[in-house]
Amino acid sequence: INILAIESSCDDTAAAVLCNGKILSNIVATQEVHQQYGGVVPELASRAHQQNIVPVIHQALAKANIVKKDVSAIAFTRGPGLMGSLLVGTSFAKSLAMGLNIPLIEVNHMQAHILAHFIEEDGYDKPEFPFLAMTISGGHTQIVKVTDYFEMEVIGETTDDAVGEAFDKSAKILGLPYPGGPLVDKYAKEGNPKAFKFPKPKVDGLNFSFSGFKTAVLYFVQRETKNDPEFIEKNLKDICASIQYTIIGILMDKLKKAVKETGINQVAIGGGVSANSGIRQALKDAEKKWGWKCYIPKFEYTTDNAAMIGIAGYHKYLKKDFADYSITAQSRYKF
Numbered sequence: 117i118n119i120l121a122i123e124s125s126c127d128d129t130a131a132a133v134l135c136n137g138k139i140l141s142n143i144v145a146t147q148e149v150h151q152q153y154g155g156v157v158p159e160l161a162s163r164a165h166q167q168n169i170v171p172v173i174h175q176a177l178a179k180a181n182i183v184k185k186d187v188s189a190i191a192f193t194r195g196p197g198l199m200g201s202l203l204v205g206t207s208f209a210k211s212l213a214m215g216l217n218i219p220l221i222e223v224n225h226m227q228a229h230i231l232a233h234f235i236e237e238d239g240y241d242k243p244e245f246p247f248l249a250m251t252i253s254g255g256h257t258q259i260v261k262v263t264d265y266f267e268m269e270v271i272g273e274t275t276d277d278a279v280g281e282a283f284d285k286s287a288k289i290l291g292l293p294y295p296g297g298p299l300v301d302k303y304a305k306e307g308n309p310k311a312f313k314f315p316k317p318k319v320d321g322l323n324f325s326f327s328g329f330k331t332a333v334l335y336f337v338q339r340e341t342k343n344d345p346e347f348i349e350k351n352l353k354d355i356c357a358s359i360q361y362t363i364i365g366i367l368m369d370k371l372k373k374a375v376k377e378t379g380i381n382q383v384a385i386g387g388g389v390s391a392n393s394g395i396r397q398a399l400k401d402a403e404k405k406w407g408w409k410c411y412i413p414k415f416e417y418t419t420d421n422a423a424m425i426g427i428a429g430y431h432k433y434l435k436k437d438f439a440d441y442s443i444t445a446q447s448r449y450k451f
């Protein structure tokens with residue numbers, strides 16, 4: 117079974133081909149235009165998707181060494197995401213499936229970030245049901261109880277900003293380019309995580325909040341640079357390490373609580389922030405300290421990609437869970 121998968125929910129145009137759950141190709145065209153604006157500009161994102169989608173799909177087919185008539189089904193991201201961006205992938209997927217007269221499969225982007233763990237990869241175990249998944253990305257921060265491929269329940273989520281935004285906005289305050297998350301991670305590796313102290317929010321249950329954290333970073337930097345205009349340059353590594361340490365602490369506190377409340381200690385992470393070295397180390401420590409079994413994705417499956425859409429599509433294909441050609445994109449798509 118060959119699945120051609122298309123992802124266009126935000127600012128990456130991506131296509132992948134999977135044969136029976138194994139990746140044959142996984143192509144991502146990252147849009148550079150947004151960097152100069154310090155964030156994703158929706159209108160520019162949809163225009164860039166329009167330009168990228170055909171070449172990206174051709175590349176994915178060529179790299180997989182298959183032709184269109186060998187494709188069994190088209191899987192695509194229906195949502196959540198930016199409407200203009202989703203429309204490009206959705207319309208393209210519908211037309212292609214219709215033209216080839218093959219099944220169309222709709223995929224929820226956040227479920228796909230979790231299901232990426234089921235991609236066949238040497239050296240990577242697949243989680244067993246039930247497990248907990250913490251999806252940490254540019255638009256979401258969720259703890260999800262996963263009882264089957266498509267049986268998922270959100271048991272905790274952010275009440276304001278996503279954790280990826282907390283990284284990116286903190287980075288922006290420090291004058292780093294967008295997206296700043298990976299840069300904070302890079303500088304944090306050489307800094308002292310206890311150099312500066314930032315407050316952790318008090319939020320009920322398994323929910324998160326990051327908007328107060330961002331403000332705390334802003335006030336801290338404003339105060340310190342008033343005393344010393346070169347404060348950031350002199351302390352960049354320590355500031356980044358302290359920011360990362362606090363954010364990882366917030367995530368791990370809730371994850372610990374979720375494990376305790378559900379009695380499930382199999383934990384997977386997904387989404388762009390799961391590329392962060394701090395959270396990856398924290399999960400490895402949790403295996404040793406508390407006997408959890410943790411699943412950490414391969415780097416290429418952390419930020420947006422079509423391979424994860426393909427694996428979700430493959431499991432829907434096995435259930436014959438196909439979409440109607442009249443299906444539409446949904447920018448807020450809950451599961």
Ligand code: ATP
Nearest residue numbers: 253254255256280295297298301388389391392420
């Ligand atoms: P969503 O999946 O919620 O719709 P998205 O698709 O825009 O949002 P992803 O591509 O999954 O988000 O993740 C992007 C986010 O991950 C950005 O905020 C980016 O800064 C962050 N990120 C990527 N690598 C790292 C890293 N090493 N450390 C911290 N943050 C990182």
Ligand code: FE
Nearest residue numbers: 253387419420
């Ligand atoms: Fe994403």
